[in-house]
Amino acid sequence: MKTGIIGARGAGKSTVFHALTGLAPIPGTADGKARARPGQIKVADPRLDFLETAYGSKKKVPVELTVLDFAPNPKEQKEGAALDVSLIPLIRDLDALLIVIPQFGGLSRELAPTVERIESELVFADFDQAERRMERIKKDRSASDFEKAALEKVIKWLEDGKPLRLMELSAQELQTFSSFGFLSRKPALAVVNCEMEAAASALTNAELDVIHSGGLEVFRLAAAFESELWELDAAGQSEMLREAGLEAPARDRLITALYEHLGLITFYTAGEPEAHGWSLRRGETALEAAAEIHSDIARGFIRAEVVSYEDFAALKSDARVKEAGKLRLEGKDYVMRDGDIIHIRFKV
Ligand SMILES: Nc1nc2c(ncn2[C@@H]2O[C@H](COP(=O)(O)OP(=O)(O)OP(=O)(O)O)[C@@H](O)[C@H]2O)c(=O)[nH]1
Ligand SMILES: [Mg+2]
Structure with missing residues (x-):
C-alpha cells in the first residue's frame, strides 16, 4: 500500500513525511529524476502486542505502509499553485493520498478552499x-x-x-x-499541519462538511513537533510528550486513520517464532490471505483454522480456544474478518 504526500510548495509535506517515518526528505531535484522518496511506517497495533506476549513470540512483525515524499520541482511549480502538476504521472499508481494543508506560522491556509x-x-x-x-x-x-x-x-x-x-x-x-x-x-486524507497548541482543537462543522462531502477524512498533526520527537531517545520523547500534555505521538493515530480510510483490515499469524500482522482489503478471502503470506501457501491451500482476536484474547491459548470450540475450519472462499488469527494447512 503506497500513499503519496501532496500539497502546495512549503506546505510541510517533508515535515509530515519525517514525522511519520523518521526519515529526512530528499533534497530538491530539478531534473525530475529520483523525485520520490519512499519510507516505511509500522502500524501500531495493541492486538499484535497482545499476541506477541500470549505466544511468547521471539519476533513481532507489524503491518507496514509505504508513504512517499516528492522532491519539489522549482521549474514547474508556479508560486501559489495548489499542487505541483508535474507530480501527476508519479502519483497515478499510488493507492492513496495525504493532502497537506499548512496552518502554521504565517501560512494559515483555510482548510476547505485549499482542499x-x-x-x-x-x-x-x-x-x-x-x-x-x-x-x-x-x-x-x-x-x-x-x-x-x-x-x-x-x-x-x-x-x-x-x-x-x-x-x-x-x-x-x-x-x-x-x-x-x-x-x-483515490482514498485521501487531509492533514492539517498546525502548531502544537492548535493540534487538539476541533475542526468546525462547516470544514468537516466540505471534507466529508468529498469522501475525504481529515486529521490535525503538529508535524514539526512530531518530527522533533525522532531526535530524542525514548525517555526524552516521553518527557516532551508529557510537557505537551500528550500520551502518545499523534502519528500513530494518523496512521491508524489512514489505514482505516484505505479500507484495510488486519489478520494475524502467530506462534512462538513470530507474531505477524498482515493487511488485506475488506472483502478479501482466506485464499487471498494465504497469498499475502506466501504464494506456495496459496497454491497448496487445504483449509484455514481461524479464531477471532476477541475469542483468543478471552481464552489466551490455542488449547483453550480449541476446547471452547472457538476454532473454526474455513475454506478458500471464507471472507476474512478484521482480527482473524489464522493457521493455514497447505500441501505443496
Ligand atoms: N512552525 C512550524 N513550521 C513548520 C511546520 N511544518 C513545516 N514547517 C516549516 O516549513 C518549512 C517547509 O516545510 P517542508 O516540510 O520542507 O515543506 P514541503 O511541503 O516539503 O516543501 P517543498 O517540498 O519545498 O514543497 C520548513 O522550514 C519547515 O521547518 C510546522 O508544523 N510548524
Ligand atoms: Mg518537501
Missing part, C-alpha cells in the same frame, strides 16, 4: 486523461462500446467538477478503468 483547489486539480487531471482516451478509442474500431459508454459517463461526471470517489461504478466499469489510476478516486 477544494487540490481536488479540482485532481479532477482536471482525470478529465484530461479520460478525454484523451476517448479521442484514441474513437479512432480505434476494435474498442468496445462498453468502454466508450463508461468513459462518456465518467467525462460527464468530471465536467461537473466532482471527484470520481463519489461516483458509483459497476464491477465491470472498475475493471475497465483499473489501469487508469484515476486520481480523484
Whole structure:
C-alpha cells in the first residue's frame, strides 16, 4: 500500500513525511529524476502486542505502509499553485493520498478552499486523461462500446467538477478503468499541519462538511513537533510528550486513520517464532490471505483454522480456544474478518 504526500510548495509535506517515518526528505531535484522518496511506517497495533506476549513470540512483525515524499520541482511549480502538476504521472499508481494543508506560522491556509483547489486539480487531471482516451478509442474500431459508454459517463461526471470517489461504478466499469489510476478516486486524507497548541482543537462543522462531502477524512498533526520527537531517545520523547500534555505521538493515530480510510483490515499469524500482522482489503478471502503470506501457501491451500482476536484474547491459548470450540475450519472462499488469527494447512 503506497500513499503519496501532496500539497502546495512549503506546505510541510517533508515535515509530515519525517514525522511519520523518521526519515529526512530528499533534497530538491530539478531534473525530475529520483523525485520520490519512499519510507516505511509500522502500524501500531495493541492486538499484535497482545499476541506477541500470549505466544511468547521471539519476533513481532507489524503491518507496514509505504508513504512517499516528492522532491519539489522549482521549474514547474508556479508560486501559489495548489499542487505541483508535474507530480501527476508519479502519483497515478499510488493507492492513496495525504493532502497537506499548512496552518502554521504565517501560512494559515483555510482548510476547505485549499482542499477544494487540490481536488479540482485532481479532477482536471482525470478529465484530461479520460478525454484523451476517448479521442484514441474513437479512432480505434476494435474498442468496445462498453468502454466508450463508461468513459462518456465518467467525462460527464468530471465536467461537473466532482471527484470520481463519489461516483458509483459497476464491477465491470472498475475493471475497465483499473489501469487508469484515476486520481480523484483515490482514498485521501487531509492533514492539517498546525502548531502544537492548535493540534487538539476541533475542526468546525462547516470544514468537516466540505471534507466529508468529498469522501475525504481529515486529521490535525503538529508535524514539526512530531518530527522533533525522532531526535530524542525514548525517555526524552516521553518527557516532551508529557510537557505537551500528550500520551502518545499523534502519528500513530494518523496512521491508524489512514489505514482505516484505505479500507484495510488486519489478520494475524502467530506462534512462538513470530507474531505477524498482515493487511488485506475488506472483502478479501482466506485464499487471498494465504497469498499475502506466501504464494506456495496459496497454491497448496487445504483449509484455514481461524479464531477471532476477541475469542483468543478471552481464552489466551490455542488449547483453550480449541476446547471452547472457538476454532473454526474455513475454506478458500471464507471472507476474512478484521482480527482473524489464522493457521493455514497447505500441501505443496
Ligand atoms: N512552525 C512550524 N513550521 C513548520 C511546520 N511544518 C513545516 N514547517 C516549516 O516549513 C518549512 C517547509 O516545510 P517542508 O516540510 O520542507 O515543506 P514541503 O511541503 O516539503 O516543501 P517543498 O517540498 O519545498 O514543497 C520548513 O522550514 C519547515 O521547518 C510546522 O508544523 N510548524
Ligand atoms: Mg518537501
